[in-house]
Amino acid sequence: MKSYIIEGGRRLHGEVNISGSKNASLPIIAATILNADTTKLYNIPKIQDTKITLEILRILGCKIRRNSGKIEINSKNITKTEIPEDLMRQMRSTVVLAGAILGRFKEVTFTYPGGCEIGARPIDLHLEAFKKMGIQVEEKAGFIRCSCDKIMAADINLDFPSVGATENIILAATLADGTTVINNAAMEPEIIDLANCLNRMGAKIQGAGTNIVKITGVKKLKGTGYKVMPDRIEAGTFLCAAAVTGGKVKIKNVIPEHIIPVIHKLQEAGCKIDIQKNVIEIEAPKKLKAVDIKTMPYPGFPTDLQQIFGSMLTVAKGTSIIVENIFENRFKYISELKRMGAKAVIEGKTVVITGKRKLIGATVKGSDLRGGTGLIIAALAAKGKTTVENIEYVLRGYEALDEKINLLGGNIKEVGG
Ligand code: UD1
Numbered sequence: 028m029k030s031y032i033i034e035g036g037r038r039l040h041g042e043v044n045i046s047g048s049k050n051a052s053l054p055i056i057a058a059t060i061l062n063a064d065t066t067k068l069y070n071i072p073k074i075q076d077t078k079i080t081l082e083i084l085r086i087l088g089c090k091i092r093r094n095s096g097k098i099e100i101n102s103k104n105i106t107k108t109e110i111p112e113d114l115m116r117q118m119r120s121t122v123v124l125a126g127a128i129l130g131r132f133k134e135v136t137f138t139y140p141g142g143c144e145i146g147a148r149p150i151d152l153h154l155e156a157f158k159k160m161g162i163q164v165e166e167k168a169g170f171i172r173c174s175c176d177k178i179m180a181a182d183i184n185l186d187f188p189s190v191g192a193t194e195n196i197i198l199a200a201t202l203a204d205g206t207t208v209i210n211n212a213a214m215e216p217e218i219i220d221l222a223n224c225l226n227r228m229g230a231k232i233q234g235a236g237t238n239i240v241k242i243t244g245v246k247k248l249k250g251t252g253y254k255v256m257p258d259r260i261e262a263g264t265f266l267c268a269a270a271v272t273g274g275k276v277k278i279k280n281v282i283p284e285h286i287i288p289v290i291h292k293l294q295e296a297g298c299k300i301d302i303q304k305n306v307i308e309i310e311a312p313k314k315l316k317a318v319d320i321k322t323m324p325y326p327g328f329p330t331d332l333q334q335i336f337g338s339m340l341t342v343a344k345g346t347s348i349i350v351e352n353i354f355e356n357r358f359k360y361i362s363e364l365k366r367m368g369a370k371a372v373i374e375g376k377t378v379v380i381t382g383k384r385k386l387i388g389a390t391v392k393g394s395d396l397r398g399g400t401g402l403i404i405a406a407l408a409a410k411g412k413t414t415v416e417n418i419e420y421v422l423r424g425y426e427a428l429d430e431k432i433n434l435l436g437g438n439i440k441e442v443g444g
Contacts, residue, residue: 029419029422029442030441030442031418031439031442032412033403033407033409033412033415034438036409037436038273038274039274040274041277041434042276043277043279046070046257046261047254047258048072048255048261049076050215050260052080053076055220055255056068056080057080057194059102060105061102062102062249064248065099065101066252068253068255069097069098070255073426073427074425076120079114083111087106087108087128088106089105105131105132110124110137112138121140122140123194123195126157126195129175130201134175135174150191152187153196156185157199160178160207161178178200178244179203180203180207184211188213188324196209198221200244207242207244210238212238214324214326215324216236216256221235227251227252228250229245256285257282259286262278262285262286263329263332266286266290266293268403271315271408272311272408272437274435275309276308276309278308278309281305283307288326290302295318296312296315298315315342317345317346318340319348320349320350321352322353323353331397333349334397334401335401338360341382341383341386346380346382348379348380349378349379363394367409368389369386385409387411388413389409390414391414393417394420397424399421403415403421406439407432407439
């Protein structure tokens with residue numbers, strides 16, 4: 028088990044570059060399966076999640092070359108349509124590989140995906156949509172097999188604007204006959220990035236980023252290059268890291284429009300924020316003020332920053348109320364924060380945080396990607412040494428997090444193996 032040891036109480040200052048988006052990279056890597064030609068991808072973060080996804084593609088038969096910032100994927104000779112069970116179980120987003128494999132080969136076999144334990148995370152919306160597209164879905168002994176002679180365009184209404192289901196439908200519909208319409212589609216920027224990449228390959232996708240997405244099937248795609256968008260959650264993480272330490276940090280290579288609710292809440296907490304084209308500069312006040320947040324689908328406050336923001340609010344003045352509306356199990360970090368002296372009470376999908384003057388370093392354990400990151404945020408502000416155990420989840424989602432924090436004047440070290 029790997030851990031981070033963090034000496035807290037250091038004010039972060041300087042500049043940090045944001046890496047490519049994890050959540051955009053994963054469906055975009057999946058999209059290359061639809062393209063029998065070569066796709067060159069830029070700005071894919073070097074993290075465990077992209078490594079696993081690329082490994083699955085390699086097993087399916089894709090040829091992959093990585094040099095410095097570029098990954099070349101040639102999917103011409105894919106020979107398998109079954110996603111290996113052990114890799115599938117390692118992360119949730121492997122489920123979008125199903126839509127891409129189906130789209131190209133009209134069949135796929137996979138198991139229920141794994142990933143962070145932040146809620147039930149069913150895939151019923153994905154499977155219902157596949158059925159509407161004329162795909163037969165059979166579940167047997169833990170395996171799901173989807174197949175059809177041809178994928179039919181459909182009018183799909185999502186009960187909830189699921190990010191993964193929207194991506195899976197787009198991928199499955201790209202090479203289908205006719206126009207598929209997704210009503211109540213997720214509007215996250217990562218959906219726009221996926222659609223932009225596919226359109227660059229020759230797909231016909233309209234409306235990505237709105238709640239109605241139309242995909243008109245094309246016969247085939249062509250080779251292209253695409254640069255993945257910056258990671259808005261990593262940007263939000265560094266804003267909170269600066270804020271919690273009373274710091275002043277310039278966040279570079281970010282698209283500020285992607286994190287507007289986060290910027291507003293930081294301003295409400297007393298931070299000064301200066302926004303330029305691809306740069307956000309944050310200057311924290313001496314003492315943060317309490318704020319309330321409610322997570323919502325985009326463009327609301329992102330659930331992926333709830334734990335990180337919540338950890339920051341443990342040192343704010345006053346009482347903050349956080350409502351988690353997306354995932355039912357995203358408060359596990361609270362009991363760990365209490366070991367550091369935080370005061371918080373959970374009531375259903377709400378947590379009430381009473382800000383403290385100081386947190387004290389302790390040994391705590393991360394139980395999911397963003398929850399583990401929240402503990403790191405708290406540790407940066409805490410007095411003395413904190414050991415955050417079980418950081419494997421964190422390493423899955425952030426590129427060089429420790430290096431970047433140290434460059435800003437923090438003190439964090441990875442130990443164990
Ligand atoms: C994606 C992101 C994740 C983010 C989430 C919400 C990736 C790799 N992950 O996850 O970081 O937190 O969006 O912004 O991009 N649901 C169902 N049935 C389904 C699908 C989803 O009930 O078939 C529920 C989920 O349990 C959850 C909610 O819908 O409560 C949102 O899930 P969804 O938007 O699908 O999130 P993911 O795509 O898993």
